[in-house]
Amino acid sequence: MAEYPVIADDEALDAAVSALAAGEGPFAVDVERASGFRYSQRAYLIQIFRRGAGVFLLDPPALSHFDRLQELLSTEEWVLHAASQDLPSLRELGLEPPRIFDTELASRLLGHERVGLGAVVEDTLGITLAKAHSAADWSTRPLPQSWLEYAALDVLHLIDVYEILTRELAEQGKTEIAAQEFQAVLDRPAKPPRTDPWRRMSGLHTLRGRRALAIARELWLTREELAIAQDVAPGRLVPDRSLIAAIAADPDSKRALGAVKDFTGRASRTEIDRWWAAFERGRTTAELPRERVPGDTLPPPRVWADRNPEADLRLKAARPAVEARAAELNMPTENLLTPELLRRVAWEPPAQMDAETIGQALLDAGARPWQIHETAQLIATAFVDSVQESDDSSEAAS
Structure with missing residues (x-):
């Protein structure tokens, strides 16, 4: 095993930057986080490879x-897999690419059936990558050498993959398509904070009444506060299903809450005072959340025929x-074209x-x-045809 x-x-780091500067061509870059273990999405390992320089593993x-690293990396294209992640x-960390090549996105545009990193490396180079540590806790210190080898292999072959996919894009006439898609990934703004993010709790739909929702909100906010303070993934403290089970049990005291069998999680009992205080706030607050919140999402297509028959015909035609x-x-x-864009228009x-x-x-919607x-002409033709079909159906009915 390589060290x-x-x-x-x-x-x-300064020595690594000097070595990378002596290499040539684009930089292969990857990041390991501790998703599912930590609250933050910070990088716990950064892998960089450049021909003529080798692989470098950084502990951010x-x-x-x-x-100095950013100054160097800003001089050449970055090759990443699933760059948006x-x-x-x-x-x-202040690391920003001047332009990117996304091997996952390129594989999708090329029609590859498998687009995971291991599959793309295998399909293009015939090399099989072990994915034994893909779900590891990368905040662990020290990192085991087997994990480091796994991480290094994630970038070691990316430049070879990049060159093959670049040729395939040219052969299929998709070089400009890929360039626009890569730029869109770079330009995509960060998602704004969700309104009432607590409403995304798994199992929330099983609760009945605004008071139950108020308790759920207080428990979620309390867990979020604790998760941030400890930098622990919220679900590792107390899973959603446990919070929902506790609300459904409707305990009348802190002791009764602690006796709820399905109220589990590593912080369910050690932080029992915290959870019970959240229960009491939810039970006494005058600010009761609405059971249904209007949003800007469209209704599911299955109900369009009743709610907006003309739109239903347009969608079914386009x-x-x-x-x-x-195809x-x-x-x-x-x-x-994403289904959401087509549905909106x-x-x-x-x-x-x-x-x-x-x-x-x-274009206004982000295409x-x-x-x-x-697609514009195809959609326009389909919409016009749907109007004609609607007119013909009306005449036949009369």
């Missing part, structure tokens, strides 16, 4: 700054056309249903120019 030292002080919590953690075009382009339909189309106005509506080029 991979971890760069854990600024002097070693142990390093004080990344200014890693970029937030890297940006938190969807097969978009799916057929995706012709040898890519998943959701990469050609079908639900509330522009007054003038031609390719130009449909294209503008798609890329290549997606509009491939």
Whole structure:
């Protein structure tokens, strides 16, 4: 097994930057987090590979700054796999790519059936990567050498994969498509904070009444506060199902709460005072949450025929056309045009249903120019046909 030292002080980082500077070509970059173990999404290991330099494994919590590294990394393209997952953690450290190549996204655009890193490496290079530590707690210190080898292999082959996928994109005429998609990943703004994030608790739908929801809200907020303070994933303190079970049990005292069999989790009893205080706040607050909250999400397509028959006809006419075009382009339909974008323009189309106005509506909703080029006319034609079909049905009925 190869030995991979971890760069854990600024002097070693400076030496790594000098070595990377002596290499050539793009940088392969990957990040290991501790999702499911820690509250934060911070990077606990950064892997960088460059031809002529080798693999470098960085321990971000142990390093004080990344200014010189960023200066070097800003000179060349970065190759990542599933870049949207890693970029937030890297940006938190001040590491920002000038441009990227995403091997997962490229594989999707090329119509590859398997797009996980191991599958892409195997399909392109014939090399099998062990994924034994993919769900490990990367905040562990010291990191076992077997984990470090696994992490190094995640970037060691990425440049070879990048070159093969680049050729495939050119052969399929998708180089510009990929470039627009990669740029969209870079430009995508961070998601705004959710309104009432506690409403995403698993099992919340089983509770009845606004008072029960108020207790759920207080328990969720209390758990969130504790999780942040301890930097522990909330579900590892007390899982959602345990909070819901406690509410359903309707305990009349702290002791009764502690006796609820399904109220489990490593902090369920050690923090019993905290949970009971949340119960009491939920039971006494005058600020009761509404049972249903209006949102900007569209109703599910299965109810469109009753709620908006014209939109239902438009969607049913346009969807097969978009799916057929995706098949012709040898890519998943959701990469050609996400179902949400198609549903939005079908639900509330522009007054003038031609390719130009449909294209503008798609652009306003976040579609890329290549997606509009491939789908706007198809959608416009389908919408017009659906109007004709509706008219014909009306005449037949009369």
